[in-house]
Amino acid sequence: MLGEYLPILLFLIVSAGIGIALLVIGSLLGPRQPSAEKLSPYECGFEAFEDARMRFDVRYYLIAILFIVFDLEIAFLFPWAVVFKDLGMQAIVAMTIFLGILVVGFVYEWKKGALDWE
Template sequence: MVDLSQYLPILLFLGVAIILSSAFVFLPMAVGRLTGSHKPNEQKLAEYECGFPAFEDPRSQYDVRFYLVAILFIVFDLEAAFIYPWAVSVFSIGWSAWIGMMIFIGELALGLAYAWKKGALDWE
């Protein structure tokens, strides 16, 4: 028979986390409604970050190149995250680690060549 009492601290921690996170989300909204600070008017709804209204609908569709650049950034950021620990431990792991990383870098180079060919790196 499994003793489930060993999971009690985890359940308590999870319960406290849910209660606190809910309080941090819903308590400020409730206080705002009760104190009367939630009374939208034209001045409160005006543009405040840039000072002028938006040129177009903010829900408009982005150019696909924006997504390609974002994906390329993530891919090469992950490449750097994988290469550093590999470089630190490559001599203790051996040739299999070196060959595996060369395959990985080759795949990334093929992806970069494909993106370059498709014009993802050309920004107008």
């Protein structure tokens, strides 16, 4: 029974060892030059340690949500691409319609200016 799982166990041990080794080597040999720019908030849209009731720009969240929506929709292409040769014409037409709707939505968001950061 152990012989069946030995390759999987070996793979997990080797991959964990490589991951840990890379983290240790990076922390030992990596440059440590903190600056004001490196220590500042990164892509948060507003200062992180101010009053919680302050007004903030919602454009950051809008772009993040649009990225997630379009990114997840593209993820539907991977299973379709794996079985592409086994699919009939009906599935190809369905995917073409799906991609067309996705492109129309993207163009709509682009024309409305939702992707512009001013």
